[in-house]
Amino acid sequence: MSAHKPPSAPILYSFPSAHELTPALADFIIATQHDAIAKKDRFTVALSGGSLPHTLTGLIGKPGVKWDKWHIFYVDERAVPFDNPDSNHSLCVSEFYSKVPIPEQNIHPIDTTLLDDLEELADAYEQELIREFAQKDAARFPIFDLILLGMGPDGHTGSLFPGHELLSESSRWVAYIEDSPKPPPKRITFTYPVINHANKVVFVATGGAKLDILSQVLDKPEQGLPSSRVRPAYPGQVYWFVDDAASGKTEYPRTSFKL
Numbered sequence: 736m737s738a739h740k741p742p743s744a745p746i747l748y749s750f751p752s753a754h755e756l757t758p759a760l761a762d763f764i765i766a767t768q769h770d771a772i773a774k775k776d777r778f779t780v781a782l783s784g785g786s787l788p789h790t791l792t793g794l795i796g797k798p799g800v801k802w803d804k805w806h807i808f809y810v811d812e813r814a815v816p817f818d819n820p821d822s823n824h825s826l827c828v829s830e831f832y833s834k835v836p837i838p839e840q841n842i843h844p845i846d847t848t849l850l851d852d853l854e855e856l857a858d859a860y861e862q863e864l865i866r867e868f869a870q871k872d873a874a875r876f877p878i879f880d881l882i883l884l885g886m887g888p889d890g891h892t893g894s895l896f897p898g899h900e901l902l903s904e905s906s907r908w909v910a911y912i913e914d915s916p917k918p919p920p921k922r923i924t925f926t927y928p929v930i931n932h933a934n935k936v937v938f939v940a941t942g943g944a945k946l947d948i949l950s951q952v953l954d955k956p957e958q959g960l961p962s963s964r965v966r967p968a969y970p971g972q973v974y975w976f977v978d979d980a981a982s983g984k985t986e987y988p989r990t991s992f993k994l
């Protein structure tokens with residue numbers, strides 16, 4: 736029955752600055768972690784690249800984080816070796832994993848032996864997701880406890896770019912892209928069926944460079960920009976954690992942050 740309910744409207748939290756946003760995001764993630772562990776003794780999370788890993792630093796040293804229960808995947812990853820500064824995994828290692836005790840076997844990077852064949856790289860990552868989710872949830876698509884997204888100034892998220900054919904991918908879990916307008920051009924990315932099956936999806940967007948695009952994405956979802964298309968199926972929920980510099984033009988109603 737519940738599957739027929741329409742997706743819930745996005746919830747927008749706007750903070751005076753990243754300084755206030757970061758600890759609130761950490762509290763939100765910890766609460767989400769507690770719910771997930773209570774239900775199934777594990778917490779499945781997917782991370783994006785860009786500035787997102789840095790916003791997780793609010794979790795460092797916080798009580799209540801059960802790091803050994805975390806299982807981390809990447810929403811998107813650039814097809815580069817780990818010693819390349821463009822690697823999202825390497826960014827997460829330096830910004831985040833190196834500062835918290837997440838067991839290495841719980842972190843799921845791409846297989847960098849497959850960088851020469853993007854289709855194989857995407858297939859192998861899909862298999863990695865299948866190993867984690869297929870037997871446990873017996874669902875058609877993985878159901879992440881939490882997916883963390885950033886948004887580019889053109890409204891892209893993950894490696895799902897405006898006008899790109901991947902926006903209509905409806906069966907694959909992980910797809911590849913060879914012509915990303917944001918460099919580097921070769922990447923793999925979760926598709927909407929994965930993103931929109933998550934329990935909670937959180938966008939983090941800060942700074943004046945997101946001013947115009949945030950208002951387009953939230954006030955004019957009918958334009959169909961990639962970030963507007965993130966609408967997890969009921970009972971999933973999308974949240975926006977932004978700062979006032981990013982939300983200055985957005986008319987969409989804000990919600991006061993409380994857990």
Ligand SMILES: O=C(O)[C@H](O)[C@@H](O)[C@H](O)[C@H](O)COP(=O)(O)O
Nearest residue numbers: 783784785786885886887892893
């Ligand atoms: O690997 C990537 O390029 C990302 O996953 C991408 O979708 C990113 O999250 C946005 O471009 C926002 O990036 P910023 O947070 O740096 O603005």
